[in-house]
Amino acid sequence: MRFSKLLIPTSKETPNDATLASHIYLIRGGFIQSVGGSGLYNFLPLGKRVLDKVKQVVKEELDRVGCQEVSLAFVTPASLWEESGRYEKYGKELLRFKDRKENVFVLGPTHEEMMVNLVRQSVKSYKQLPLNLYQINLKFRDEIRPRFGLMRGREFLMKDGYSFHADEADMKREFDLMEETYKKIFRRLGLEFRVVEADSGAIGGSGSKEFMVLADSGEDTIVVCDGCDYGANIEAAVRQEKVCDAPAPQLGKEKVHTPNASTMEELAAFFDVDPFYLVKTVAMRALYDEGRSEIVLFALRGSDALQEVKACNAVDANDLVEVSEEELASAGLVAGFMSPIDVPEGVRVIVDKTIEGATDMICGANEKEYHTTGNTIEGNLDYHDIVAVQEGDLCAKCGGELRYTKGIEVGHIFQLGTRYSEPLGATFLDENGKSQPMVMGTYGIGVSRLLAAIIEQYHDDKGCIWTKETTPFDLYILVSNVKDEAQMRSAQKLYEELSAEGVDVLLDDRKDRFGAKIKDFELLGIPYGVVFGKKLSEGSVEIIERKGLAKEEVSLDEIKDKIVAKVRG
RNA sequence: CGGAGUGUAGCGCAGUCUGGUAGCGCACCUGGUUUGGGACCAGGGGGUCGAAGGUUCGAGUCCUUUCACUCCGACCA
Numbered sequence: 001m002r003f004s005k006l007l008i009p010t011s012k013e014t015p016n017d018a019t020l021a022s023h024i025y026l027i028r029g030g031f032i033q034s035v036g037g038s039g040l041y042n043f044l045p046l047g048k049r050v051l052d053k054v055k056q057v058v059k060e061e062l063d064r065v066g067c068q069e070v071s072l073a074f075v076t077p078a079s080l081w082e083e084s085g086r087y088e089k090y091g092k093e094l095l096r097f098k099d100r101k102e103n104v105f106v107l108g109p110t111h112e113e114m115m116v117n118l119v120r121q122s123v124k125s126y127k128q129l130p131l132n133l134y135q136i137n138l139k140f141r142d143e144i145r146p147r148f149g150l151m152r153g154r155e156f157l158m159k160d161g162y163s164f165h166a167d168e169a170d171m172k173r174e175f176d177l178m179e180e181t182y183k184k185i186f187r188r189l190g191l192e193f194r195v196v197e198a199d200s201g202a203i204g205g206s207g208s209k210e211f212m213v214l215a216d217s218g219e220d221t222i223v224v225c226d227g228c229d230y231g232a233n234i235e236a237a238v239r240q241e242k243v244c245d246a247p248a249p250q251l252g253k254e255k256v257h258t259p260n261a262s263t264m265e266e267l268a269a270f271f272d273v274d275p276f277y278l279v280k281t282v283a284m285r286a287l288y289d290e291g292r293s294e295i296v297l298f299a300l301r302g303s304d305a306l307q308e309v310k311a312c313n314a315v316d317a318n319d320l321v322e323v324s325e326e327e328l329a330s331a332g333l334v335a336g337f338m339s340p341i342d343v344p345e346g347v348r349v350i351v352d353k354t355i356e357g358a359t360d361m362i363c364g365a366n367e368k369e370y371h372t373t374g375n376t377i378e379g380n381l382d383y384h385d386i387v388a389v390q391e392g393d394l395c396a397k398c399g400g401e402l403r404y405t406k407g408i409e410v411g412h413i414f415q416l417g418t419r420y421s422e423p424l425g426a427t428f429l430d431e432n433g434k435s436q437p438m439v440m441g442t443y444g445i446g447v448s449r450l451l452a453a454i455i456e457q458y459h460d461d462k463g464c465i466w467t468k469e470t471t472p473f474d475l476y477i478l479v480s481n482v483k484d485e486a487q488m489r490s491a492q493k494l495y496e497e498l499s500a501e502g503v504d505v506l507l508d509d510r511k512d513r514f515g516a517k518i519k520d521f522e523l524l525g526i527p528y529g530v531v532f533g534k535k536l537s538e539g540s541v542e543i544i545e546r547k548g549l550a551k552e553e554v555s556l557d558e559i560k561d562k563i564v565a566k567v568r569g
Numbered sequence: 570c571g572g573a574g575u576g577u578a579g580c581g582c583a584g585u586c587u588g589g590u591a592g593c594g595c596a597c598c599u600g601g602u603u604u605g606g607g608a609c610c611a612g613g614g615g616g617u618c619g620a621a622g623g624u625u626c627g628a629g630u631c632c633u634u635u636c637a638c639u640c641c642g643a644c645c646a
Contacts, residue, residue, distance in 0.1 A: 009579095011595090013580060013581060013595070013596095016639085017638090017639060019640095091644080109645085109646095110646085139646075141646090143644075144570090144643080144644060145643095147640090152646095156646070157646090160646085210646095219645090220645095308643080319644085321570090322643085410646070411646075412645090412646065444646050446645090447646080448646085449646055450646090480604070482604090484604080512604090512607080513603080513605080514604065515604090515606035516607045518606055519606070519607050531605080533605055534605065
């Protein structure tokens, strides 16, 4: 296609709200356009081409393993969400609105309900299972803080797939198949990624894995092991139980006056013990459906940190928020001196499972300026894993050292079980004519986010660098001076010959000078460029490889074959 | 929601303190020159100054209210 005919509004200026490379270059390259800020974007012709290519890869790989594409209605009746129980649970991110008849609808942030509804209407027998249905459609999440361009928009393109099975084992088989398929997809897109254990979040379900594109700008912290292939989101990471070389405090059961010792550091110094032997008690307010909430104390070792997602899951809350000192006081608690032992009536306590049975522990006394020593954590308490794995902790799988890295979540697969099929009544008759809820899996890929992830992983200080499967064009032909008839004529000839071979060519036939055009070539990130310029009078042109910007002089007779070889290779 | 800040041309900004004919750069249009690293000359178009109300002879500027957006912390593909 001809550059002069395409809408590619490139710009020298960096938008002032853009900090991420992907955001800056996608806007500057004229791939996308912001719609009044606020996490909404238009895809311009170039961005749409990339999007379609990514979609195509996703679709091909899914169809190859038997998934079937559908397209669900975008507007969802709220009643479906009430049936599944997520209408309350999903929170403010779910955009709700009414039609003229005052019926309530939502814009789907994910479509479990809609897909289950589709299937329950048409699938009645085990003979129709298994089934894996997906769509690549817009989703809307009213994000608290949209930012980073396509990385966290409010409206975004997602592939969401749902599988339906007669039993757990078959669902697990499909789950593994999807894991392999996703790996193929991300490999084809040319991404460097890691599959990690994950928390299931608002979707629900048991086993879940995330596909993380490794990039420093990633919003997720992932824990990886240097010794083996273990990887997990910090929200779900586990470790070998910690041991402590420092001696346990030799203190009996006592109540000690501890003025000015309300933090773990102060307390460790006061008693001259390792924080390992202190009990850290964190108070949070847990929020539930219908506006209910309660104060919960989370107790763990002083040497550990609370992992909020794990904590939230432990109490099965929708969210955890901080508690003010006044609220604590009215519940009979004193900040800095709290304890999981002898708590006031009505305060729920969750204890980290690594301190179950721990002895010689120092706790708050639930009284200002007092702590108690010589405690043993035992009895009928509610034990859960609520600690955040830290760098340097040891891998539960191989004993190697764990470290943090950053990732962009581009895919997430879940073993759902009957979390949706049961409440929504998606049942089938098995071989014995008995009614059973379908066992489900759900699988997502952030398609529009992938564009951002690709650029985060592949860019330089000049612009985008697209991978083979994602580039909007295979080749950029740059005509240095369009008024030079020889240049224009041979460029056009090459353009036509390559187009006939099925190579996607962008012909830069704009009246601008060389400088402006080469900058746009670098900004747009098309893998190869051919320059028709000064050397044409000697019968040669220049090939530029976008990645690394290496230049190669090639004679006119060879250029076509060289390009075909590069693009196909 | 908590804290900080900004709303003036398509984009980036000045002007607001101290009220007096709305400006600059980029982009855009016309003509000409130029053509290997974002050219130059000349001419030109484009604005309810976020919105509403108030003070004033006069408001982008002062007062009140309101809306939107951005940035820093808790969510997710």
